Amino acid sequence: KQEVTQIPAALSVPEGENLVLNCSFTDSAIYNLQWFRQDPGKGLTSLLLIQSSQREQTSGRLNASLDKSSGRSTLYIAASQPGDSATYLCAAAHWASGNTPLVFGKGTRLSVIA
Amino acid sequence: GAVVSQHPSRVICKSGTSVKIECRSLDFQATTMFWYRQFPKQSLMLMATSNEGSKATYEQGVEKDKFLINHASLTLSTLTVTSAHPEDSSFYICSARAGEGHRYEQYFGPGTRLTVT
Numbered sequence: 001k002q003e004v005t006q007i008p009a010a011l012s013v014p015e016g017e018n019l020v021l022n023c024s025f026t027d028s029a030i031y032n033l034q035w036f037r038q039d040p041g042k043g044l045t046s047l048l049l050i051q052s053s054q055r056e057q058t059s060g061r062l063n064a065s066l067d068k069s070s071g072r073s074t075l076y077i078a079a080s081q082p083g084d085s086a087t088y089l090c091a092a093a094h095w096a097s098g099n100t101p102l103v104f105g106k107g108t109r110l111s112v113i114a
Numbered sequence: 115g116a117v118v119s120q121h122p123s124r125v126i127c128k129s130g131t132s133v134k135i136e137c138r139s140l141d142f143q144a145t146t147m148f149w150y151r152q153f154p155k156q157s158l159m160l161m162a163t164s165n166e167g168s169k170a171t172y173e174q175g176v177e178k179d180k181f182l183i184n185h186a187s188l189t190l191s192t193l194t195v196t197s198a199h200p201e202d203s204s205f206y207i208c209s210a211r212a213g214e215g216h217r218y219e220q221y222f223g224p225g226t227r228l229t230v231t
Contacts, residue, residue, distance in 0.1 A: 031218065043120075043207055043224035044158075049217065089157065093218070101148045101209070102220050106157040 002027045004092055006105035013080055014113050021075040021108045023090035028068045034102065035064050035075050036089045044089065048075070080112045116142045118210050120223035127198055128231055135193045135226045137208030143188035144210035148220070149181075152205040164191050198230045 003026045013019050025033070032051045036044040048057045048064040050073065056065040063076040073090055087109045091102035117140040127133050137147060145166050150158040162183050164170040170183035180202075182194040191210075195202055207225045211218060 034219070036222070041205075041227070044222040046219070046221070049219055051217065091220075093220070101160050101163055104158050 002030075002092055002094055002103045004090060004103050004105040006088075006090060006108050008108060009106065010109040010111075012111040012113060015080060015082060017080050017112075018076065018078050019080055019110075021077070021088050021090075021110070023073040023075070023105055025071045025073075025092045025103075027092075027094065028071050030068065030092045030094055032093045033064075033066055033073050034091050034093070035062075035073075036091065038087045038089060038107070040087075047088075077110075080110075082112045082114045084112050085110055116140075116210075116212055116216055116219075116221045118208065118221045118223040120208055120226050122226060123224060124227045124229075126229045126231060129199055130197055132194055132196045133198055133228060135195075135206055135208070135228075137191045137193070137210070137223050139189045139210040139212075139221070142210070142212045142216060142221075144191075144212060145188060146211040147185060147191040148209040148211070149183060149191075149193050150207045150209065152207060152225075158207060161193075195228065198228070200230045203228055203230045 005024045007022045034049045035047040050057045050066040061078040066073045087107040089107045091104045094100045119138045121136045147164045149161045161176045162170045162172045164185040166185045172178045185191040208223045209220045
């Protein structure tokens with residue numbers, strides 16, 4: 001059974017810092033891995049999706065990497081801003097076209113201090 | 115990206131009543147939809163997987179008679195919380211899985227905040 005772990009659970013940084021959020025998964029037979037952002041009381045916003053055949057994806061100040069063999073993914077946020085404060089969730093998809101849902105980590109709660 | 119809507123966004127109901135939550139994929143067809151529940155400061159917990167035209171598959175510990183799921187079309191799934199109680203108060207989020215053209219990505223609705231008094 002796939003298990004997804006995120007470290008750290010919470011992180012507080014001053015504005016402008018570059019930071020890395022970590023995600024690990026136990027079953028490397030994933031189809032893709034997604035990173036989401038969730039603001040308090042809100043739904044999920046998809047940030048990046050990395051296919052199993054890819055090593056990384058970039059969107060603006062965000063860069064996500066994937067190392068299937070080691071069961072790890074990282075989300076790099078450059079030049080952090082207070083607006084980046086949110087909970088970041090990673091989730092692994094085990095099977096492309098079947099019913100298997102995303103398996104979520106518990107998230108990293110990020111606070112960027114102005 | 116693709117859009118998933120949920121309605122209502124917030125609902126308050128009295129204990130013992132039933133509440134229906136709708137989930138729609140607006141610009142794509144979703145053969146599979148998922149319903150999650152999220153308690154404060156916790157991650158999403160999968161409740162059930164719903165396939166168009168067939169019965170939903172519930173996760174262990176989720177009562178199928180209490181949480182009725184109907185996936186009537188490729189763009190609509192509904193979750194009905196029957197005889198709601200205060201412990202059912204939670205944030206309910208639906209998700210729709212797109213097809214190959216969307217890389218089988220799961221898109222999420224904005225969530226429904228249910229409060230049972």
